[in-house]
Amino acid sequence: MNKILVCDDEKDIVNALKIYLTGEGYEVVEAFNGKEALEVLEKEEIHLVLMDIMMPVMDGIEAMVELRRSYNIPVILLTAKSEDMDKVLGLNVGADDYITKPFNPVELIARVKSQLRRYMMLGGVSDGGTITEPSRDILRIGGIELDDRAKKVTLDGEEVSLTPREYDILKLLMEHPGKVYSPRDIYSEIWQDPTFGAENTVAVHVRHLREKLEYDPANPRYVIAVWGHGYKISEE
Amino acid sequence: MKKQRGKTVTKIWVFIACMVFGMIALLGAVATMICASFGYYQGKSSEQIKNNIYESAYNTDAYLALSAGEEGNYYIDEFDNYEFAILPGDKWSSKELKDSSNYIVSNFSDGFPESYIQKVYAVGDLTTYHIADNVFGDSWDEVGYEKVKKQVDQFVVDDTDTDYHTIYAQIDGKYYCMDASFDETEDGIVYYIDGVAFQESELGTFNSFEIVPDNDVFELDVAEDKSAYATIEISDSTLSEYTVISSSKENVVKGDDYLYEANRLYTYSKSLSVAGPIAFIVGLVFAIIFFVILMSLSGYHKEEVKSSYEIYQAKKIDENLYLQRRGLDKIPMDVNLVFIISIFGVLIAIAVDGVTYGSNLMLYMIIILGLIIIGVFFGLLYSMTLASNFKNKSWWKNTLLAMGFSLFSKWYKKIRGISRESAKSVKMHTRLWIIYGGVAFFEFVGLSFLADSYRFGTIIFIWFIEKIVFAVLLFKLLHQFGEIKATTKEITEGNLAASVNTENMFIDLQEEGDYINSIKNGLDTAIEERMKSEHFQTELITNVSHDIKTPLTSIISYVDLLEKEKIENEKANEYLEVLDRQSKRLKKLLQDLLDASKASTGNVELHMEKVDVGVLLNQVVGEFHEKLGNAGVELKVKTPVTAPCILADSRYLWRVFDNLMNNICKYGAINTRAYINLEVKDAKVILTFLNTSKDELNISTDELLQRFVRGDSSRNTEGSGLGLSIAQSLTELMGGEMKLSVEGDLFKVELSFASC
Numbered sequence: 004m005n006k007i008l009v010c011d012d013e014k015d016i017v018n019a020l021k022i023y024l025t026g027e028g029y030e031v032v033e034a035f036n037g038k039e040a041l042e043v044l045e046k047e048e049i050h051l052v053l054m055d056i057m058m059p060v061m062d063g064i065e066a067m068v069e070l071r072r073s074y075n076i077p078v079i080l081l082t083a084k085s086e087d088m089d090k091v092l093g094l095n096v097g098a099d100d101y102i103t104k105p106f107n108p109v110e111l112i113a114r115v116k117s118q119l120r121r122y123m124m125l126g127g128v129s130d131g132g133t134i135t136e137p138s139r140d141i142l143r144i145g146g147i148e149l150d151d152r153a154k155k156v157t158l159d160g161e162e163v164s165l166t167p168r169e170y171d172i173l174k175l176l177m178e179h180p181g182k183v184y185s186p187r188d189i190y191s192e193i194w195q196d197p198t199f200g201a202e203n204t205v206a207v208h209v210r211h212l213r214e215k216l217e218y219d220p221a222n223p224r225y226v227i228a229v230w231g232h233g234y235k236i237s238e239e
Numbered sequence: 240m241k242k243q244r245g246k247t248v249t250k251i252w253v254f255i256a257c258m259v260f261g262m263i264a265l266l267g268a269v270a271t272m273i274c275a276s277f278g279y280y281q282g283k284s285s286e287q288i289k290n291n292i293y294e295s296a297y298n299t300d301a302y303l304a305l306s307a308g309e310e311g312n313y314y315i316d317e318f319d320n321y322e323f324a325i326l327p328g329d330k331w332s333s334k335e336l337k338d339s340s341n342y343i344v345s346n347f348s349d350g351f352p353e354s355y356i357q358k359v360y361a362v363g364d365l366t367t368y369h370i371a372d373n374v375f376g377d378s379w380d381e382v383g384y385e386k387v388k389k390q391v392d393q394f395v396v397d398d399t400d401t402d403y404h405t406i407y408a409q410i411d412g413k414y415y416c417m418d419a420s421f422d423e424t425e426d427g428i429v430y431y432i433d434g435v436a437f438q439e440s441e442l443g444t445f446n447s448f449e450i451v452p453d454n455d456v457f458e459l460d461v462a463e464d465k466s467a468y469a470t471i472e473i474s475d476s477t478l479s480e481y482t483v484i485s486s487s488k489e490n491v492v493k494g495d496d497y498l499y500e501a502n503r504l505y506t507y508s509k510s511l512s513v514a515g516p517i518a519f520i521v522g523l524v525f526a527i528i529f530f531v532i533l534m535s536l537s538g539y540h541k542e543e544v545k546s547s548y549e550i551y552q553a554k555k556i557d558e559n560l561y562l563q564r565r566g567l568d569k570i571p572m573d574v575n576l577v578f579i580i581s582i583f584g585v586l587i588a589i590a591v592d593g594v595t596y597g598s599n600l601m602l603y604m605i606i607i608l609g610l611i612i613i614g615v616f617f618g619l620l621y622s623m624t625l626a627s628n629f630k631n632k633s634w635w636k637n638t639l640l641a642m643g644f645s646l647f648s649k650w651y652k653k654i655r656g657i658s659r660e661s662a663k664s665v666k667m668h669t670r671l672w673i674i675y676g677g678v679a680f681f682e683f684v685g686l687s688f689l690a691d692s693y694r695f696g697t698i699i700f701i702w703f704i705e706k707i708v709f710a711v712l713l714f715k716l717l718h719q720f721g722e723i724k725a726t727t728k729e730i731t732e733g734n735l736a737a738s739v740n741t742e743n744m745f746i747d748l749q750e751e752g753d754y755i756n757s758i759k760n761g762l763d764t765a766i767e768e769r770m771k772s773e774h775f776q777t778e779l780i781t782n783v784s785h786d787i788k789t790p791l792t793s794i795i796s797y798v799d800l801l802e803k804e805k806i807e808n809e810k811a812n813e814y815l816e817v818l819d820r821q822s823k824r825l826k827k828l829l830q831d832l833l834d835a836s837k838a839s840t841g842n843v844e845l846h847m848e849k850v851d852v853g854v855l856l857n858q859v860v861g862e863f864h865e866k867l868g869n870a871g872v873e874l875k876v877k878t879p880v881t882a883p884c885i886l887a888d889s890r891y892l893w894r895v896f897d898n899l900m901n902n903i904c905k906y907g908a909i910n911t912r913a914y915i916n917l918e919v920k921d922a923k924v925i926l927t928f929l930n931t932s933k934d935e936l937n938i939s940t941d942e943l944l945q946r947f948v949r950g951d952s953s954r955n956t957e958g959s960g961l962g963l964s965i966a967q968s969l970t971e972l973m974g975g976e977m978k979l980s981v982e983g984d985l986f987k988v989e990l991s992f993a994s995c
């Protein structure tokens with residue numbers, strides 16, 4: 004059983020988070036400012052921290068800096084600010100992820116799962132979580148796992164059903180993470196046909212792919228459109 | 240040699256060696272010349288040379304004897320080396336000569352000598368004795384010299400110099416200059432020769448003049464040297480003439496005559512005639528060698544001396560050897576040249592002066608030697624600076640002339656620059672100068688009527704000064720006015736960084752400039768205030784929406800949790816759904832509000848890059864494929880074969896497209912077509928979005944662009960009414976343009992960007 008520390012000065016939000024997380028089978032410890040969070044961390048073995056940035060007594064950034072001195076557990080920041088600068092600051096001081104308020108409960112759970120899975124895989128803890136040996140036929144980007152032998156794609160461990168075209172596009176993108184493929188490249192690669200004017204089809208397929216693989220398709224984390232150039236897959 | 244380069248000691252030694260050998264060459268040359276004047280090197284026998292040298296001794300001794308005789312006691316008893324006799328008058332036959340009763344005095348020991356020299360000398364007062372010759376001494380006014388009567392063929396008056404006429408006597412085709420003065424009288428020009436007045440017309444007839452030339456008198460060329468004077472004796476002057484017989488003895492002994500000296504001179508001259516040319520050649524060769532070495536050494540130095548002036552910076556040749564101008568090298572080359580010329584001028588003047596007035600041969604020789612040493616010393620120094628300047632390539636730059644020239648050209652360029660500047664901003668500029676020139680011309684024409692006036696020169700001078708003063712005033716006025724005008728124009732065009740530099744302006748223009756500056760400052764402050772308040776507004780909106788977000792998070796979360804509680808009450812479920820929808824809409828509204836506020840104030844960080852519009856349109860079509868299908872709108876995209884690219888931030892450009900496409904989905908009438916046309920016109924990429932509105936568009940396009948205004952007044956559909964406003968702000972931030980137009984139910988958005 005993974006223990007999650009939830010830290011926010013808003014009791015209602017802490018409560019709501021607790022309901023969601025316990026529903027998923029996690030044990031939740033509460034804290035209402037950065038200082039309390041640090042105290043809890045000293046006493047108990049925590050596997051993941053969910054922390055607000057704007058808090059009294061000690062804010063999230065300060066607590067983050069303190070926390071990183073002694074712990075390498077995943078930390079997800081909760082923030083009302085959606086400004087790029089705040090995200091950058093949060094990630095710079097050592098946060099592993101961030102979620103902007105108001106958050107989507109499904110997305111929140113997914114991210115928590117994703118962070119925990121990665122933490123376990125890297126061997127952060129000795130117990131719990133099965134570590135899958137990465138094999139040559141398995142491509143992995145964040146929470147997405149593509150098993151080419153079984154032609155199976157999972158997102159955070161849950162199977163996602165894709166059409167063959169979507170599967171091919173995903174595989175192409177995942178084979179070269181970070182590389183931007185233009186719709187024309189993708190079309191000629193997947194359809195093996197250099198017909199012009201069929202690029203719209205690619206865009207539709209990528210959109211479907213995104214809807215299936217992203218909790219918030221408007222703010223995609225993996226399948227990213229580089230507007231005016233093409234598409235890529237990357238772990239942010 | 241290379242090792243020695245740059246050493247100061249070496250330079251000094253080479254300098255001294257060069258001087259020493261130069262002196263040797265010079266002395267050799269002098270000795271050679273003296274020997275040549277005695278008759279050496281001209282194939283003459285030693286007897287002739289001896290006679291040449293002796294002859295001057297004869298003359299000197301005759302002078303001694305005659306001048307002593309004037310006082311009563313002839314000197315000839317002391318002449319141990321002569322047979323000597325003096326006779327009165329100048330007309331003696333050889334027979335009469337041998338008659339000792341005719342002698343005034345004689346010291347013949349064995350009677351009349353077999354070989355002798357007979358010469359006539361005149362003694363008395365010669366009024367004019369300007370003898371330009373190379374005999375040292377000036378006490379010739381008591382004893383005449385060898386006197387030869389010459390017929391003057393003609394007198395020539397040179398009146399090219401109006402203040403000083405010169406008269407030449409022409410004898411045997413040669414000209415002798417006479418000392419004369421002249422006066423302008425009513426009867427014409429009168430010349431005074433030896434105090435006797437002659438009319439100009441009389442001059443040609445004075446053939447009775449006797450001239451006393453000897454071998455030392457210069458023969459003049461009229462066209463050349465006019466400064467030397469021949470001795471002109473007027474026939475009626477009082478001269479008593481003597482005939483002198485002299486014969487030198489075989490064995491010369493030391494005595495009180497000059498023959499002994501002449502003999503000694505002859506003895507020395509024999510070896511001198513050989514040593515002189517050798518000394519000259521050897522000295523010259525070594526002097527040239529050392530000179531070349533000295534020239535190649537000059538300019539190089541062992542150690543580097545830092546200079547704050549770029550032109551004196553040392554140039555590194557190799558390890559501790561530098562080429563640099565130092566000390567005397569820094570003196571401008573033309574100053575140097577003038578200095579060296581003056582030095583030589585002074586030296587030559589001293590030498591010439593010594594020739595004319597010197598009386599002591601030895602002293603004169605020493606002076607000449609000193610002058611030559613000084614001359615060579617400065618000549619070598621000058622050559623060294625010249626060589627150094629050549630090596631530093633500064634022989635032209637390092638002259639007062641070049642400095643003056645560059646100063647002048649800088650000054651000229653500045654004037655020209657200012658003039659062009661004011662011509663650019665002041666339209667009257669050229670016209671005013673034409674008027675100025677025209678007025679000046681007519682004034683000059685008017686003034687020229689006064690040319691007869693003896694004050695004409697002064698008038699013209701004052702007029703000229705006045706013109707210059709007014710030209711300067713006009714120039715300054717135009718410049719200052721131009722500056723004020725140009726700055727005002729810049730401020731008008733929105734450059735608030737511009738300000739008038741009112742320093743050194745004329746009083747009224749200065750005030751004008753100050754007023755403009757204060758207007759500018761006012762504008763500046765106003766704009767800054769506005770920026771501040773806009774910034775404040777953005778900050779306020781940002782903060783408020785953040786504060787709203789926290790409770791909204793709770794609402795959304797608990798609505799979600801409530802939905803998960805299985806509630807049997809159907810109404811409650813319906814209400815929950817409303818709560819869910821509206822809370823999500825509130826979330827969207829908040830985000831749009833933030834974006835609109837940031838976009839409208841330009842508080843957005845742009846990453847401009849080339850964006851392929853064709854690809855972007857493909858992506859847009861893909862993204863909205865289903866949404867359009869649901870809305871019942873069919874999308875038609877028209878693009879050129881080669882899709883253009885534009886410079887934009889792709890994320891924000893997507894945002895613009897997203898907003899516009901969402902509008903089409905929201906407000907497009909069902910079962911209609913929407914169009915996106917992409918075209919390139921005049922280096923501009925134009926994107927047109929066309930759709931048919933499902934509701935009647937009864938508001939103006941301006942209103943549509945305002946925040947929170949929506950096509951339907953009922954505000955029933957989702958949306959914040961900020962979409963178009965955000966799209967327009969972002970488009971403009973990226974340097975594009977967005978235009979709306981409404982025709983009936985036809986809604987048209989036109990985006991244009993510069994193509995790249």
